[in-house]
Amino acid sequence: MSVVRVLLLPGWQNSGPDHWQSRWEQLHGDRRVEQHDWDWPRRGDWMARLDEVLLENDRPVLLAAHSLGCQLVAAWSEHSQHTARVTGALLVAPPDTERADMPPQLHNWRPIRRSRLPFPSVAVISSDDPYCAVERSTQMAADWGSGVVMAGPRGHLNAESGLGDWPEVRALLLGL
Template identity: 75%
Template sequence: MNKTLQILHPFRVLMLPGWLGSGEGHWQTRWAALHGFEVVEQDDWVWPRRGDWMARLDDVLLSDPRPAVLVAHSLGCQLVASWAAHSRHTARVQGALLVAPPDTERADMPPQLHNWRPIRRQPLSFAAVAVVSSNDPYCDPARALGLCADWGVIRIDAGPRGHLNAESGLGDWPEGLAHVATLGQALHVSP
């Protein structure tokens, strides 16, 4: 077992894909295959309903008593914020890595995402780190900075890497896995 997996061993790592899911070349899919992380499957990836996705996350968290670390990409980040603002089960989550949160309030967002407005902006009740790209086509860097501040999360600038998805050429994305390990390590030393 490598050091990252040892650090994360006490935690259940739940992958939260964004709109349309994460395809074969996506780092989330690769991490699930390589490290055994669990992908939270949604009933509808094409027309995602915020309430349905939140209920599904609750169901998955309640199915296992282990504390969870959430690893969200794109719309999965908005899921984390919405879920954390409404769920009575937030104590089951110890931390989250939020990658490339989209601005679902933009005028040019697809109609399938309109029910993800308004963006929930309450501070998260658990430790979280957000990795953002300086040229993400779905979120202006200043807007990403504002979301991170509202959620009370640490922001890491990944540089010009697009939407931090398969098209970004990240492969197994070891940098991202290192962020999860750092988060897991911090959770071990927290009171």
């Protein structure tokens, strides 16, 4: 058994079966942090759920977040007393929840938390993500103290992006 656990933090409405997070769950046995409400996500509820799963055992954790899961990491790290258990975070396609065209279900995720993360992190950003302009995503990454990897024009870096098992980003996560 690996010393480090990988916790998968899906975004709004969860990750479907062809999403890289779901593939990692099947291939590598990573643990998806299941939320009580995927459709109307409440920031405080999601933060509490991450703490619950994190405290299930004493093993250190790598966080692999997609979309709203990135905003979860930022908000959670400002409030949790358990951030020392996290050895690193992969932040894929952080959305701009402050945009005027965001669905009302995501208004609860305003303002975006921008404090420096207390653990190493890297943001993977698409140049044509429909949910966040490159300038906004790179600024969030800078605020969080995250390295940046540009993925090129790959959309929202989800199942529709055709990433498959995404081994190069898995290696990036494990390198943290």
